[in-house]
Amino acid sequence: MRKGSVKGRTLLLVALLLPLAGLFVYTMTNSGPLAPVPVTVAEVESMSISPALYGIGVVESRAVHRIGATSPGRLLWLDAQIGERVVSGQVLGELDPVDLDERIEAQRAAARRLESLVAAAESRVAEANARKEYAEAQATRYENLRKTKAVSVEAADAKRQERRTTAAMWSSARADAEAARAERARSGAELQGLIARREDLKLVSPIDGIVAAREAEKGSVVVAGQSVFQIVDTKELRISVRFDQSMASGLRAGLPAEIVLRSRADEVFAGHILRVEPIADPITEELVAKVVFEQTPGTLPPLGELAEVTVRLPALPEGPVVPDAALRRFDGRLGVWVMENGSISFRPVVTGRRDLDGRVRILEGLDAGERIVVYSVKALTPRSRVKVVERLGDGA
């Protein structure tokens, strides 16, 4: 064995072992708990953010007019299709009157009969009146004659009695005539009532709008109060939007809103908040607001369609702003990791409003220009060694 070759081999072995040792030290210090945590760092910016609220809602009409029967009956005909435009007062359908028409006819006949009865009673009054007047004249005449003793007292008494009898007959005839007139009025009112009931069997639209639903068909029997048509006013289209209560501060009427309909996701409609409902939903913990379109879309969205609504609030005055990913909870407090001279320390902060892009206004604890940790591959502690990198992983 030559000496040189041994030296060569030693060198070779050392050349082989050194990188291995280096690799070993590298892996021991760059993986596992001893490894520095890669983090990204950003500067706290001083800027103005405009917080926004986000909610989802349902397209609805201000009022849905349910048109139905007030009395039970069978639908005789319906003449309005879903989606059809109708005008106020238009007859959309009718319930079967069954015998109502016949009863109206009978009532008319009865009224005519009562008319004749009234006429007859009135002529009887005239007749009784004529008799009464004649009897009065006779009685006066006989009274004068009796005074001159031209007639007997008996004859005069008879005429007087006749006067009283005819007067009573006249009263009776008048009462009869009154009764007949009253009967005529009753019958007339009854006829009017029947006609009104007949009219009530018609289903009439109270507004100009479109037929949103037709819930019964010709021939089906509906009960009193059941709706047959739903008419909605297209001019009064609005969106009932629900905002999470915890994230809805600043919501008020008049704010501009962006509306995205679920079926037209790439179109943004302008609108504004009409009002915030005075009653919130206690079960779902949401506020409800009504949002109206600035301009009703050409093709009307179907009622009940979901819509996403973003409400932009007025911009806040400038102040320190951090990305929400920088906010961490450590030791029971919310704060950020501040980077100073290559090491990190935790600083509790008080946060203010945030916008929908994840920027959070810092009220206390940070100043603009300070460097803070935004992303990290694991939770940080004050003892963590960190390594600042441009970005983490390939996800971004």
Next chain:
Amino acid sequence: MISLAGRDILHGWGKFVLTSVGLGLLIGVTLTMGGVYRGMVDDAKVLLDNSGADLWVVQRETLGPYAESSSIYDDVRRSVFEMPGVERAANVTYLATQVRRGGEDTRVMVAGVEPGEPGAPGQPGYLTAGRHLARSHYEAVADEASGFRLGDTIRIRRNSYTVVGLTRRMVSSGGDPMVFIPLKDAQEAQFLKDNDAILQQRRRTAANPSLNRPGVPGMLEGVIASQGVNPYVNAVLVRLLPGADPEKTAEHMRRWMRLEVYTRAQMEEILLGKLIATSSKQIAMLLVILAVVSAAIVAFIIYTLTLGKIREIAVLKLIGTKNRTIVGMIMQQAIALGVLGFMIGKVSATFWAPKFPKYVLLEVRDAATGFAAVIVMCVFASLLAIRVAVKVDPAEAIG
């Protein structure tokens, strides 16, 4: 002084290096197996850590929400909030499901959390990109392991969500990556049936004469509307005020709210002792066998390596080398082999560990234990070889 061991290694260095590489890979496998076991336990622990909760309020007599299904009304949170010692309470739902992105499915655990303040219970504690949930609907924060990128649109049940943030090491106890979505969407995803099922349910209800009576308009609509509600969540995560006694608060809730409440220690016991108990034992068993086999192989290698040199040792003896020198040579060689093997093993384990589909946690303590075990094994194995070497007859060198 010339190192006899060094000279011998140089003499047969190819053999030495190849042996140490083989030994190293074997040690690497053992370390990895240990890492798989640790990773499994860590997955369970990290799930609890990430939830940021001190107490879990779940359905009575269940081991929920991770080990068993649990469902409670979502307004329970408010009564929990009123309990003494509670700082924050947050509703949460967990749903293991397939999430579609484009054409492919990914198995994930969908967690429904209340959007809002970062660091609230249930929320991911840190991000690696993007931002936290800011809207109360249709946004998602995903674990990187899911393969989703920022801006991806993923589909969970009936809704599409935009990935707005990425995080890391947010996994279920089974190691599935987690996807965080707003609670209301998650409730819908979990409890709202698909459209076909809803339609069939409506039809069934309409066909039921007691729910669809003629002459009672509006009844059917009311019944159908009541079928669509889902006021349930899987658990309420509770964070306690500093200084509050978890067990006392839990006992108070158990007693007055008649719900099951688990503390962190109990939850760990459920996850480690029940949920992953058999699978982790399985791995632990394999690890033990692997460790024993590795030890045996290390011993055999060193033993046969020495036996191969028995002639040379006899020559050394013949020229009057002291026994101590020979023992030193064998032992130094064995330890050198062990150290080299360990280094190779550690490096290889570190390099292939991230390639595993599930988390492999290589702990320094495990590495140290492994190193000590390897050295002890090498010394022990070399003792066997030394016994042979010392006994060898110098005459063999000639004979």
